[in-house]
Amino acid sequence: MDFQISTEQKDLMESVRSFIDERVEPRINEIEETNAIPPEILSEAGALGLFGMSIPEAYGGSGLSRLSRTLVHQMIGRSGFGFAGAIASHTGIGSEGIVELGTESQKERYLPRMATGELTAACAITEHEAGSDVGGMRTNARKKGDRYYLNGVKCYISGGSKAGLITVIARTNSGEADKQFGVFLVEPDFPGFRIGEIYETMGARGHPIAELVFEDCEVPEENLLGAEGDGWIAAMQILNNARPLVAARCVGACERLLEISTDWARDRKQFGKPIGDFQAIRFMLSDMATCTEAARWLTYKAAIDCDNGGATPETVSMAKLYASECLAVVADNAVQLQGGAGYISGNPVGRFYRDARITRIYEGTSEIQRLIIGRALMRQ
Numbered sequence: 001m002d003f004q005i006s007t008e009q010k011d012l013m014e015s016v017r018s019f020i021d022e023r024v025e026p027r028i029n030e031i032e033e034t035n036a037i038p039p040e041i042l043s044e045a046g047a048l049g050l051f052g053m054s055i056p057e058a059y060g061g062s063g064l065s066r067l068s069r070t071l072v073h074q075m076i077g078r079s080g081f082g083f084a085g086a087i088a089s090h091t092g093i094g095s096e097g098i099v100e101l102g103t104e105s106q107k108e109r110y111l112p113r114m115a116t117g118e119l120t121a122a123c124a125i126t127e128h129e130a131g132s133d134v135g136g137m138r139t140n141a142r143k144k145g146d147r148y149y150l151n152g153v154k155c156y157i158s159g160g161s162k163a164g165l166i167t168v169i170a171r172t173n174s175g176e177a178d179k180q181f182g183v184f185l186v187e188p189d190f191p192g193f194r195i196g197e198i199y200e201t202m203g204a205r206g207h208p209i210a211e212l213v214f215e216d217c218e219v220p221e222e223n224l225l226g227a228e229g230d231g232w233i234a235a236m237q238i239l240n241n242a243r244p245l246v247a248a249r250c251v252g253a254c255e256r257l258l259e260i261s262t263d264w265a266r267d268r269k270q271f272g273k274p275i276g277d278f279q280a281i282r283f284m285l286s287d288m289a290t291c292t293e294a295a296r297w298l299t300y301k302a303a304i305d306c307d308n309g310g311a312t313p314e315t316v317s318m319a320k321l322y323a324s325e326c327l328a329v330v331a332d333n334a335v336q337l338q339g340g341a342g343y344i345s346g347n348p349v350g351r352f353y354r355d356a357r358i359t360r361i362y363e364g365t366s367e368i369q370r371l372i373i374g375r376a377l378m379r380q
């Protein structure tokens with residue numbers, strides 16, 4: 001693989017890294033306690049172009065390549081998964097549908113405001129009875145005249161309670177044909193839409209997840225994304241394109257944990273010397289560094305394949321699976337390395353440990369990634 005990060009990409013990473021380390025990191029405890037991101041941090045993120053990275057330049061974004069977006073997500077992962085979640089659900093699954101499938105008029109209506117962060121986007125696929133089994137979803141859309149009427153309940157939707165635009169996947173058949181779905185752009189003030197429960201979570205605080213309720217929710221026909229019946233392929237494409245970004249945030253989180261852990265191993269003394277002098281601690285750090293490096297290359301490979309139009313679902317799944325499982329090990333080791341101090345509330349390693357847990361669940365659990373990889377192996 002011929003691969004180099006350009007000077008421009010390095011500068012981009014550096015500007016995002018300093019924003020995260022200097023502006024977001026000092027406010028993390030406040031974000032944890034309030035479960036909200038301070039508006040001024042969101043404005044600064046907007047000014048830095050973080051909300052517009054996946055939106056084409058023609059609509060006010062920066063239209064970054066998939067690899068460049070991956071590098072940005074790697075840097076935002078340094079802060080954990082709370083603030084990063086707000087950028088991620090908007091620029092990942094929230095934007096993918098409209099950017100890839102939107103008509104000119106849909107793009108003109110929504111993308112310029114999405115690019116600045118004035119309008120934030122979410123994507124609603126999961127339901128109480130249909131998580132891993134996306135095809136089991138019950139939310140349905142019936143067409144009457146020039147409107148679709150959506151009925152159903154979506155759950156655990158990142159940023160769903162604050163989003164100005166929600167990409168909703170709903171069943172368009174009456175059950176006789178398999179996997180007939182449509183994709184709809186829903187605004188929160190459409191009649192028949194309401195926010196249900198807002199969930200408390202063990203980690204990734206700052207960007208709450210919500211239940212979204214559709215009761216004869218009226219969606220104008222011009223808000224159908226793509227053709228009716230294209231929803232299954234669209235949902236899979238949205239997830240496929242967004243998964244390298246989850247992997248990238250995991251890599252960023254691993255890198256930050258490695259920095260914290262090596263500093264600790266140099267400073268903390270036991271038995272008269274730094275604990276980093278003990279072979280057991282060095283082995284722990286070596287394992288953390290090695291899986292992080294492997295995760296980084298799998299992630300870059302998936303992103304480059306996406307840019308070249310040749311990313312297979314299994315390549316993307318391998319990156320998401322490996323990077324999230326690597327983060328679990330790295331976060332666990334980071335706590336272990338600090339002994340009792342690692343278990344005290346307010347210590348960043350404990351927050352990363354809680355945050356990390358979600359990455360093996362959302363955008364397809366580790367088991368589902370393994371199913372995708374295994375299915376491809378059996379086909380070969």
Ligand SMILES: Cc1cc2nc3c(=O)[nH]c(=O)nc-3n(C[C@H](O)[C@H](O)[C@H](O)COP(=O)(O)OP(=O)(O)OC[C@H]3O[C@@H](n4cnc5c(N)ncnc54)[C@H](O)[C@@H]3O)c2cc1C
Binds near residue numbers: 126
């Ligand atoms: C913080 C957070 C943010 C989220 N954000 C969003 C969002 O923005 N939009 C959205 O649509 N959804 C979102 N989700 C939902 C998330 O994608 C689902 O929770 C996830 O896909 C798993 O579905 P489930 O919770 O129903 O678990 P289930 O599907 O019930 O799975 C339970 C367990 O069974 C395993 N399992 C299921 N089927 C199989 C199988 N065939 N083989 C082997 N094992 C299997 C799973 O891997 C898992 O371990 C979010 C969830 C959380 C917690």
